Amino acid sequence: MHFLTNFLRPKIVFTKLCTPKLVKQEIIKKYDFLNRVNFHINYLIILELVNSLSQQKKSITNSLTSCHELPTSCFANVETKETTPESREHSKLPLQKIIIKPGKRNQSKIYHLRNLNNWIKNMLIIEYITKIREHHPSSGDSLRVLEMCCGKGGDLLKYSKQNIAHLICTDIAEISLNQCKKRYYRLAQSCQSCFSAEFFLSDCSRDRLRAQYKSPWLEHHLVSCQFALHFSFESYQQADCMIRNASECLQSGGFFIATIPNANEIMRRLRESSDGRSFGNEYYNLQFLSDTQPPPIFGAKYLFQLEGVVDCLEFLVHFPTLVKLCRKHGLQLDKVNSFSEYFEASSKRGENLLRKTECLQTVYIEKDSKIEENFSHIENFANENQCWSNNYGTLSKPEWEIATLYLVCAFRKCDNTWDDELNPIYNFDS
Incomplete structure (x- = not known):
């Protein structure tokens, strides 16, 4: 945005009637305008949309x-x-x-x-x-x-292990969002360098x-x-x-x-x-x-x-x-x-x-042993491959x-x- 001349920069006038929310919305509107002008000035190229969904x-x-x-x-x-x-x-x-x-x-x-x-x-x-x-x-x-x-923040640790810099979490349920915040604060206390985060209630x-x-x-x-x-x-x-x-x-x-x-x-x-x-x-x-x-x-x-x-x-x-x-x-x-x-x-x-x-449940199987119906696929596998007396990890x-x-x-x-x-x-x- 730095190369735009001053006359392209719209002025935002703040009055006593302006609430922080209205001011923020006004800034977003002006930014959208500048962003479009920015790209329009730089590229001046019109491309046609190629291939519709049916051409995938x-x-x-x-x-x-x-x-x-x-x-x-x-x-x-x-x-x-x-x-x-x-x-x-x-x-x-x-x-x-x-x-x-x-x-x-x-x-x-x-x-x-x-x-x-x-x-x-x-x-x-x-x-x-x-x-x-x-x-x-x-x-x-x-x-x-x-x-x-984001729910209760079950993925916070995943992002922490990926060393991200900033996370924005939003959810429609206030109780879940509050739990997410608490999880984040506990995580931030336990980590020497944790990502920054912001949370807000929204649909x-x-x-x-x-x-x-x-x-x-x-x-x-x-x-x-x-x-x-x-x-x-x-x-x-x-x-x-x-x-x-x-x-x-x-x-x-x-x-x-x-x-x-x-x-x-x-x-x-x-x-x-x-x-x-x-x-x-x-x-x-x-x-x-x-x-x-x-x-x-x-x-x-x-x-x-x-x-x-x-x-x-x-x-x-x-x-x-x-x-x-x-x-x-x-x-x-x-x-x-x-x-x-x-x-x-x-x-x-x-x-x-x-x-x-x-993720997988441990099931032990021996030849000719009875096995629960929900895990009969293990018995079939063992019969086909002649591999008995093993511990297997699987789902029911x-x-x-x-x-x-x-x-x-x-x-x-x-x-x-x-x-x-x-x-x-x-x-x-x-």
């Missing part, structure tokens, strides 16, 4: 696999035998030969599932912070992150976050929204506001990462259910409250109940629509994987963390069934120029 190289639908294509991740140094499609529904549950570690065990029925979800978030954060630092070495230790719908699907930042022109390198983006798909306006908030202050080349329910998998299971309205197992239940033939793009509402953790209304995310909304705001799809795909792709590099965080069938309801996705913020009316024109790769 790969169909999103084909990239989302079903629960019947679960990966095998075995570190027992044995080769798995081929199985027929009919026999492999649960044979590809994650299996890992491990050593039993004595210690306390959480009594939650979905303890290992929750740890696995946490591991996937961790791997996703590590992957994209690494990418940012590789492609933008200048970011160094000055990396800034926005966490939308990311209705409020403009930028107006609440201490520095509204601050750009982020990474924006994260974990297990929450789908709530914005109640309406187009809410989803559009959520994506705008993710993109608006994201630096070119930065990433927006998220974990969301896999709508394709949900609808597949619904079609196979007995009543066509609900499905689940002993740990979870999903019941539709809206039309399903077909479900609406926005407002496809269902009640989701998860053992001792969740009991609330959620909304399907029509993924092609999410991609289109993101492109509207300059975000290009970089990755989409089902949890099972992402586990298989990441388990090798994340093996140590997988063990450390107790019901837990894996829940895990495979979700997917990970990531979007990259594209460079842009400006047209004659100072509207952004984004430079997409495809």
Whole structure:
């Protein structure tokens, strides 16, 4: 902005009637104007948008696999035998030969599932912070992150281990946000050099976050929204506001990462259910409250109940629509994987963390021994590979069934120029 002449700098007059909030909004408006003029003067190039969503190289639908294509991740140094499609529904549950570690065990029925979800978030954060630092070495230790719908702050330690410089946390629930603050203060006291942070109460699907930042022109390198983006798909306006908030202050080349329910998998299971309205197992239940033939793009509402953790209304995310909304705001799809795909792709590099965080339950099996039905996939694996008397780390069938309801996705913020009316024109790769 330094090269703009004085006559381009609008003056802001402060009067006694100006509240701090109004002053901040006025500053944002002026900054938006200057930012557009800035780019308009420097580039003076108008590019055409290239390739619509329908021209993408790969169909999103084909990239989302079903629960019947679960990966095998075995570190027992044995080769798995081929199985027929009919026999492999649960044979590809994650299996890992491990050593039993004595210690306390959480009594939650979905303890290992929750740890696995946490591991996937961790791997996703590590992957994209690494990418940012590789492609933008200048970011160094000055990396800034926005966490939308931060909840109780379960990811604070993850960011601390990645040595970020600044974190902005926002959530709609005041109680959760206060717990997040307390976690941060405890973390800051225990670390010699902890990242700075700011917290504010806000609905990311209705409020403009930028107006609440201490520095509204601050750009982020990474924006994260974990297990929450789908709530914005109640309406187009809410989803559009959520994506705008993710993109608006994201630096070119930065990433927006998220974990969301896999709508394709949900609808597949619904079609196979007995009543066509609900499905689940002993740990979870999903019941539709809206039309399903077909479900609406926005407002496809269902009640989701998860053992001792969740009991609330959620909304399907029509993924092609999410991609289109993101492109509207300059975000290009970089990755989409089902949890099972992402586990298989990441388990090798994340093996140590997988063990450390107790994502997999220890099961010991001997030949001709009886085993619980929820772990019968281990018996099948042992029979096929003739590897008995081993300790295996795995998930129960019901837990894996829940895990495979979700997917990970990531979007990259594209460079842009400006047209004659100072509207952004984004430079997409495809």
